[in-house]
Amino acid sequence: MAISGEDFDVIVVGAGIMGSSTAYQVAKRGHKTLLLEQFDFLHHRGSSHGESRTIRATYPEDYYYPMVMESYKLWAEAESEIGYKVLFKARHLDLGSSDDKCLRNVIETCHKHSVPHAVLDHQQVAEKFAGSFDIPENCVGVFTEYGGVIKPTKAVSMFQTLAFQKGAVLRDCMEVKDIRKDGVRGGIWVHTSNGEKFWGKKCVVTVGAWTRKIVKKVNGLELPIQPVETTVCYWRIKEGHEAKYAIGGDFPTFAFYGDPYIYGTPSLEFPGLIKVAVHGGYPCDQDKRPWGPGMALGSLKQWVEKSLAGLVDSGAPVATQLCMYSMTPDEDFLIDFLGGEFGKDVVVGGGFSGHGFKMGPVVGRILADLVLCGEAKGVELQHFRILRFEENPKGNVKNLEA
Ligand SMILES: Cc1cc2nc3c(=O)[nH]c(=O)nc-3n(C[C@H](O)[C@H](O)[C@H](O)COP(=O)(O)OP(=O)(O)OC[C@H]3O[C@@H](n4cnc5c(N)ncnc54)[C@H](O)[C@@H]3O)c2cc1C
Incomplete structure (x- = not known):
């Protein structure tokens, strides 16, 4: 178990599909990883629980196609590593x-x-x-x-288990209430509402429907998620x-x-x-x-x-x-550095707009690349930039009331 004050290479905040697959990717590459979740692991209060999610390669936006095809490959690799199926x-x-x-x-x-x-x-x-x-x-x-069809709760559990097997530390019931830059030593302090704090060289924020709330708290940015x-x-x-x-x-x-x-x-x-x-x-x-x-x-x-x-x-x-x-207003993902005083030390993955689950493995790969190497290859990240919201704050908001 991680002890308050312990140091990590990467701290991942939020243990839905995106955070869990990111923690797996980071730990697999040999980095000391901490995954923090505000509720119990595998809870039903976010977006990644339940029994089925569709995976399909056909998208009106052509830049998702290579991501889905990479995901099929990464789903199969993770399944063969864990020894059971999550994708049918x-x-x-x-x-x-x-x-x-x-x-x-x-x-x-x-x-x-x-x-x-x-x-x-x-x-x-x-x-x-x-x-x-x-x-x-x-x-x-x-x-x-x-x-x-992917079984979501089973898939999240698979990535958490694989991350743990690769040495990641997993802590649930740990609500992150703030993320601060360490002005002296460099890196990031992650504070939880129960008074614990952890230092990481870098941080990935994958908090689903809580993205707007945490980003506003951390750097004042108002995201339209x-x-x-x-x-x-x-x-x-x-x-x-x-x-x-x-x-x-x-x-x-x-x-x-x-x-x-x-x-x-x-x-x-x-x-x-x-x-x-x-x-x-x-x-x-x-x-x-x-x-x-x-x-x-x-x-x-x-x-x-x-x-x-x-x-x-x-x-x-x-x-x-x-x-x-x-x-998000345009229903494209948000995958980018938080920027501002955090520069490239904090990466955000959010706004998956009801179609992200199938891409969990590739998003984890991309977020790990961004936080560890500062860039991610094989993906058109310009569609997922944080600044697009400032340039076009409303986008093409669709009527969501069915
Ligand atoms: C009904 C439904 C059907 C869907 N169908 C499909 C589909 O068919 N195909 C598809 O590809 N996608 C589908 N999706 C979308 C997909 O499930 C989501 O895009 C994906 O699960 C988002 O994952 P996430 O990790 O970003 O968010 P989440 O799963 O919500 O994970 C975020 C986690 O962060 C935690 N957290 C938040 N704040 C904090 C904090 N301060 N400190 C610590 N932890 C925190 C939350 O508790 C949560 O566990 C569907 C979604 C729903 C709801």
């Missing part, structure tokens, strides 16, 4: 109106990166998936081999068809580019139930969560009733779960 492969289907801008960009990304894909009309979609999807005539599907409470919905598969929609079969992970954006995964976590949910939610205070009553589900219900009529029992979801997103 599936194929992926993007749906939407043929003139939808995002879907057209998805197709362009596939062309640009030579991703094998098939563009299917509404009839071909119905045929390929044995009538599971019933989409309007003006809609198309973009089908690729690169989908999958908005916590949002979202509701995950599970629907009962029609009796007798459960096996057809289970992971490992032909049924893909999918996304519908529309208003709202809807996504789904094959059945995995709860036998007989399938996850179909809306990418969106209600702005909230991360420290005073409403914990429901949840989002208005009218448009999701309508979509499920119309488009998945052959798959699920109509009506309402049979189970729901709550979780938090941390949204």
Whole structure:
């Protein structure tokens, strides 16, 4: 156990997927690492808990494609190191109106990166998936081999275990209340609310929905990262068809580019139930969560009733779960040095905007590169800069209320 006052090479604050994979990456390279978490490890009050997250290679923004492909590789490496699986492969289907801008960009990304894909009309979609999807005539599907489902809590636990095995020190129930520069010796002091303090040469801040709060406290910068409470919905598969929609079969992970954006995964976590949910939610205070009553589900219900009529029992979801997103105005990540008096000694990874989990391993690699080497190769970091918020504070804020 770390003792107050002990020195480290790198202190990572926040033990969700991003902090845990960063701690693993840093410790693996032989650096003395401390991972601090404000709540119990594997708690359910942030963004990285639960039973399933989609991984897909198709993105409207082409700079995410290389990151996802690197992540697939790093997920597999970590799985083989720990000896169990956290990622379950599936194929992926993007749906939407043929003139939808995002879907057209998805197709362009596939062309640009030579991703094998098939563009299917509404009839071909119905045929390929044995009538599971019933989409309007003006809609198309973009089908690729690169989908999958990750088990989030198990994955976070995997990276924490691997970090520990590489020598990292892990402490939970340690809320970081301040990060200060050591003006005499150099490096960083990390103070916790229970009165402990740790010195590190460098620090990585991966605090999810708490990013705005901690950054404001540490250097006064007001980041437009908005916590949002979202509701995950599970629907009962029609009796007798459960096996057809289970992971490992032909049924893909999918996304519908529309208003709202809807996504789904094959059945995995709860036998007989399938996850179909809306990418969106209600702005909230991360420290005073409403914990429901949840989002208005009218448009999701309508979509499920119309488009998945052959798959699920109509009506309402049979189970729901709550979780938090941390949204940036443009829905791109924040991965950058904190700057100011901290220069390159403090790196921030946040604002993962409801689509970061799949990239946990690559984000950990990038944050470790930044904090240890001052640069990260193989990624277009200009999209994730902290200064973009000052240049364009509102960005293209999307309506998150589903
Ligand atoms: C319902 C839902 C569905 C999603 N689906 C997908 C998906 O299909 N595919 C995908 O790629 N992504 C998905 N995401 C997004 C993904 O889960 C998140 O982007 C990712 O989990 C963010 O991880 P994080 O480590 O940044 O944040 P978190 O998991 O919230 O971790 C931050 C940690 O920092 C801790 N912390 C905060 N403040 C302090 C402090 N002062 N001191 C110490 N510790 C602190 C917190 O307690 C927390 O544990 C989904 C998210 C949700 C909620």
